[in-house]
Amino acid sequence: MRKTSTLHTINATEEKLKKNLYDSYLDILKDCLKEDTAEYFENEAHMLSEAIQTVDKHGFASLFKDGYTMMLLDPQDFNFIDRWFNKPGSGNENLQVVVTKSNGSVEIISDEDLSY
Numbered sequence: 001m002r003k004t005s006t007l008h009t010i011n012a013t014e015e016k017l018k019k020n021l022y023d024s025y026l027d028i029l030k031d032c033l034k035e036d037t038a039e040y041f042e043n044e045a046h047m048l049s050e051a052i053q054t055v056d057k058h059g060f061a062s063l064f065k066d067g068y069t070m071m072l073l074d075p076q077d078f079n080f081i082d083r084w085f086n087k088p089g090s091g092n093e094n095l096q097v098v099v100t101k102s103n104g105s106v107e108i109i110s111d112e113d114l115s116y
Contacts, residue, residue, distance in 0.1 A: 006093045008084065010077045014101040017060060017072045021051060024071035059107045060099055069116040073097070081114060 025048045032041035054062055063072060070078050077097075084095055095111035 004092065008080075008093065008095045010073070010080065010095070010097045012073065012077070012097060012099050014060075014099055016074070017099060018055065020073065021063075021068065021071050022048075025051075060097075061107065061109050061113050064097070064109050065113050065115055067115045069114050078116075082116075084111075085114075 025044065028044050029041060029048075032044055051063055051068065060072065069081065073081070081095065084093070095114070097109040097114070099107040099109070101107065
């Protein structure tokens with residue numbers, strides 16, 4: 001007996017994911033300066049630094065696992081993921097994010113590694 005499944009792929013570039021992450025953090029840091037203490041700003045800046053180092057050393061998978069999905073992806077791609085996870089009966093479907101890096105290599109993040 002054959003079982004078929006559907007594979008949904010979201011394509012992204014390393015550059016775009018980084019830009020989205022940095023834009024998200026800029027908003028967070030601006031909000032910290034307006035309403036919160038310097039300590040909160042410093043903590044968020046440290047988290048951004050750690051995220052940058054993680055991507056440089058290990059790629060994006062751990063950031064997706066740690067819940068950065070919304071900060072990394074364009075809104076339409078995140079909305080697709082949100083709908084996909086909330087759709088009943090998606091057992092025969094798989095989802096992946098394919099990241100094309102500046103050096104030409106690719107990183108594939110499976111739906112098991114997407115968290116938000």
